[in-house]
Amino acid sequence: MSIVHVLPSDVIARIAAGEVVERPASVVKELVENSLDAGATRVEVHLKEGGKAQIHIKDNGKGISREDLLVLFQRHATSKITSALDLDKVLSLGFRGEALYSVGSVAEVNIKSRAAGSADAWDMDVKGGRKSDPSPVAMAAQGTEIRVNELFFNTPARKKFLKSDASETEQVLNIFLPYTLLYPERSFLLTHNGRTLLDVAPAPAAERFARALNLEAKHILTGEGAMSAEDARLRFIMGDINIQRHRRDLQFLFVNGRPVQSRNILFHVNEMYRLIMPDGVHPAFAVFLDVPPEDVDVNVHPAKREVRIRQEARLGGFLRTQAEQILMTQGGAKVVKGAEPLFALPEQVPFNEGIAGAKIVFGPGQRSSLPEPVAREAAPLFAQFAADVAQDRQGALKDRLLRTRFIGTFACKYHLFEEGESLFVIDQHAAQERILFEKFRDQIASDSVEVQHLLTPLILKLTPQERVAFDEVQEKLRLFGFETTLLDGQAVAVHSVPVVLPSPELAVRALLADEQVAHTDHDTLARRACRASVMTGDVMQGQEAVYQLKTLMGCADPFTCPHGRPVFVELRSSFLDRQFLRTG
Ligand SMILES: Nc1ncnc2c1ncn2[C@@H]1O[C@H](COP(=O)(O)OP(=O)(O)OP(=O)(O)O)[C@@H](O)[C@H]1O
Ligand SMILES: [Mg+2]
Known part of the structure; x- marks a missing residue:
C-alpha cells in the first residue's frame, strides 16, 4: 500500500498561508500595501481585539471590477507583474499574488469594491478559501473595503500562539507606521476597538515624521545625499540629541519605496549617534535609500521583510558620513560632548x-x-x-x-x-544609581513610596507605541508613585512623582518601553527607572x-x-x- 500522497488543496493553502500570515500585523501589512498599490490617497484600518476578532480596511483606490473579483483569492492572482522579467524591477509593493489567497484561506473575509469609472459595486465572501458569487452592493465612491474576521478560525494551533490584544496592536502599529512615513502625501487612520491610535493628514515628510510619531517638530533634522558611482540616492529624517528612547522602535529604513529591515544598515546610523548619545538610549530616524532596482533583491523572504542590497558595506559607510554631517552641522554644537579625550573606566569589565x-x-x-x-x-x-x-x-x-x-x-x-x-x-x-535604587526598591517593597504632588502636571507626549503600552503600564506607574491621567489619547499628564527620582520623565518613558511590564518584577522595573533617571543627572x-x-x-x-x-x-x-x- 502506498503511503505517499498529494495533500488536499485546502491543506496546501493553509500551509502556504502560514508563510505570509503569521498574525494580525501581517494581514494589515498585506492589505495596506494593496490599498497603496491601488493608488489610495486615504487608508483606514480598524482593529477589534488586536485584530484577532476583526481587521477592517477601507481605501479610496482604483477598486476591483467584478471580473477581477472572480479570479481574486486564487494563488498567484496578481495584476502587478506578468513575466519573470518583471521580477527584476518590481515597483509596486506587492507582486506575488499570494496575499489575498493566504488571508482568504485562514479567515472569514468579506470584500466590497467599486472600480474606478464604474457605477456598480460588488460584494463577495471568502471563507477557508471558498468564495461566494459576487453580489451587487451600494457604495458611494470608488474604492475597496475588506473585513477579515476570526483570523485562524481553522488553524487553532496558530490562533493559540497569538499574544494579548495590546501586544498584537503594537505589532500592527509597528507595521503600519512605516507606510505613513513613506507616503506623507496620503491620509492614514488606525483605530483599535473604536479608539484612534493614529490619524494623519497629508504633510511634508519631516512634518509627517513628527506628527505620526508624536515628536517635537523642532527636534527633527533632514538632509540628503547621492553616491554617484553607485547611482544611489539617500534621504534622511533624523531626530536630534533631544529625542532619546529606550527602544529602537522609532528607526525606519526604506529601500526603493519599501519598508525593509537591514540590521547592517541601521547599525551604521546607530553607531554614528553613539558619538553624542549615552548608552542605553536610542535615536529616532528614517532613512530613505534609492538604488537601481537591479541592485536589490526583494524576494529574499516570503513576507518581503528583508532585502539584500549589493554594496551594502560601502553604502553603510556613506550613510554614516552623511548622517554625521547632518547631525553635527544642524544639530548644534551643544550635542558634541566629550570632544576632549576622556579616560574611560572599564565599562563592561566585571x-x-x-x-x-x-x-x-x-x-x-x-x-x-x-x-x-x-x-x-x-x-x-x-x-x-x-x-x-x-x-x-x-x-x-x-x-x-x-x-x-x-x-x-x-x-x-x-x-x-x-x-x-x-x-x-x-x-x-x-x-547615584545604586543609592536611588536601594531607596526606591525598599519604598516599593514596603508600599511606602514617598511622592511629590506636582502643582502643574508634567505633560508627556506619547509615541503611538507608548500610547499602546500605557494601558498596561498605568497600574505599575501608580504603584511606583506616578499618578497619571491620559489626555486626548496622545499625551499623559503626570500628577505626582516619586521623590527619589531626579528625572521622572525619563523614568516614565523607561517603564513605557517595556512590552512585558505586567510580567516584570518590581526590582527590575525600579532598577530600570533609576537607571533612566540618573543617566542624564546633574553633575x-x-x-x-x-x-x-x-x-x-x-x-x-x-x-x-x-x-x-x-x-x-x-x-x-x-x-x-x-x-x-x-x-x-
Ligand atoms: N485594495 C485593493 N484595491 C484594488 N485592487 C486590489 C486591492 N487589493 C488587491 N487588489 C488586486 O488583487 C490582486 C491580488 O492581491 P494580492 O495582495 O493577493 O497580490 P499582489 O498584491 O499582486 O501580490 P502580493 O502577494 O505580493 O501582495 C492585486 O494584484 C490587485 O490587482
Ligand atoms: Mg498584495
Missing part, C-alpha cells in the same frame, strides 16, 4: 576579570585603544581591588573609603578621593560628592551599580610610578 579590556576613548571621529603597557600593567591593581570585594573584605574596604579625602571632580563624571597610597575614582552616576561638586560617598557606604551593596557595573576603581601610586617609568 570586577573579577581585571582590566584587560580597558580602553581610552577619544572624542567624535577618533577612537583608539589604551596604549599597550597600561593595559597590561593595570590588571593586577584592579584585580586586587576586585579580590577585596569578592573575598568579603567589604567591611575593610568601606572603612578605607570612609577615610578618604576628596580631591576633585574629573570630566564632570568622576569623583576623585585619596587614601594613603590609593586614588579612588568613583563613577558618580553609578553611585555634583565638592560637599555633595563627599555626602554621596557617605550615603553610598550605607547601602547594602555599594560596590556595583544595580546593573552590575563597578562604582569605584582604585589606582595605586605604584601604578602611576610605572607609567612615569619611576623605578622607585
Whole structure:
C-alpha cells in the first residue's frame, strides 16, 4: 500500500498561508500595501481585539471590477507583474499574488469594491478559501473595503500562539507606521476597538515624521545625499540629541519605496549617534535609500521583510558620513560632548576579570585603544581591588573609603578621593544609581513610596507605541508613585512623582518601553527607572560628592551599580610610578 500522497488543496493553502500570515500585523501589512498599490490617497484600518476578532480596511483606490473579483483569492492572482522579467524591477509593493489567497484561506473575509469609472459595486465572501458569487452592493465612491474576521478560525494551533490584544496592536502599529512615513502625501487612520491610535493628514515628510510619531517638530533634522558611482540616492529624517528612547522602535529604513529591515544598515546610523548619545538610549530616524532596482533583491523572504542590497558595506559607510554631517552641522554644537579625550573606566569589565579590556576613548571621529603597557600593567591593581570585594573584605574596604579625602571632580563624571597610597575614582552616576535604587526598591517593597504632588502636571507626549503600552503600564506607574491621567489619547499628564527620582520623565518613558511590564518584577522595573533617571543627572561638586560617598557606604551593596557595573576603581601610586617609568 502506498503511503505517499498529494495533500488536499485546502491543506496546501493553509500551509502556504502560514508563510505570509503569521498574525494580525501581517494581514494589515498585506492589505495596506494593496490599498497603496491601488493608488489610495486615504487608508483606514480598524482593529477589534488586536485584530484577532476583526481587521477592517477601507481605501479610496482604483477598486476591483467584478471580473477581477472572480479570479481574486486564487494563488498567484496578481495584476502587478506578468513575466519573470518583471521580477527584476518590481515597483509596486506587492507582486506575488499570494496575499489575498493566504488571508482568504485562514479567515472569514468579506470584500466590497467599486472600480474606478464604474457605477456598480460588488460584494463577495471568502471563507477557508471558498468564495461566494459576487453580489451587487451600494457604495458611494470608488474604492475597496475588506473585513477579515476570526483570523485562524481553522488553524487553532496558530490562533493559540497569538499574544494579548495590546501586544498584537503594537505589532500592527509597528507595521503600519512605516507606510505613513513613506507616503506623507496620503491620509492614514488606525483605530483599535473604536479608539484612534493614529490619524494623519497629508504633510511634508519631516512634518509627517513628527506628527505620526508624536515628536517635537523642532527636534527633527533632514538632509540628503547621492553616491554617484553607485547611482544611489539617500534621504534622511533624523531626530536630534533631544529625542532619546529606550527602544529602537522609532528607526525606519526604506529601500526603493519599501519598508525593509537591514540590521547592517541601521547599525551604521546607530553607531554614528553613539558619538553624542549615552548608552542605553536610542535615536529616532528614517532613512530613505534609492538604488537601481537591479541592485536589490526583494524576494529574499516570503513576507518581503528583508532585502539584500549589493554594496551594502560601502553604502553603510556613506550613510554614516552623511548622517554625521547632518547631525553635527544642524544639530548644534551643544550635542558634541566629550570632544576632549576622556579616560574611560572599564565599562563592561566585571570586577573579577581585571582590566584587560580597558580602553581610552577619544572624542567624535577618533577612537583608539589604551596604549599597550597600561593595559597590561593595570590588571593586577584592579584585580586586587576586585579580590577585596569578592573575598568579603567589604567591611575593610568601606572603612578605607570612609577615610578618604576628596580631591576633585574629573570630566564632570568622576569623583576623585585619596587614601594613603590609593586614588579612588568613583563613577558618580553609578553611585547615584545604586543609592536611588536601594531607596526606591525598599519604598516599593514596603508600599511606602514617598511622592511629590506636582502643582502643574508634567505633560508627556506619547509615541503611538507608548500610547499602546500605557494601558498596561498605568497600574505599575501608580504603584511606583506616578499618578497619571491620559489626555486626548496622545499625551499623559503626570500628577505626582516619586521623590527619589531626579528625572521622572525619563523614568516614565523607561517603564513605557517595556512590552512585558505586567510580567516584570518590581526590582527590575525600579532598577530600570533609576537607571533612566540618573543617566542624564546633574553633575555634583565638592560637599555633595563627599555626602554621596557617605550615603553610598550605607547601602547594602555599594560596590556595583544595580546593573552590575563597578562604582569605584582604585589606582595605586605604584601604578602611576610605572607609567612615569619611576623605578622607585
Ligand atoms: N485594495 C485593493 N484595491 C484594488 N485592487 C486590489 C486591492 N487589493 C488587491 N487588489 C488586486 O488583487 C490582486 C491580488 O492581491 P494580492 O495582495 O493577493 O497580490 P499582489 O498584491 O499582486 O501580490 P502580493 O502577494 O505580493 O501582495 C492585486 O494584484 C490587485 O490587482
Ligand atoms: Mg498584495
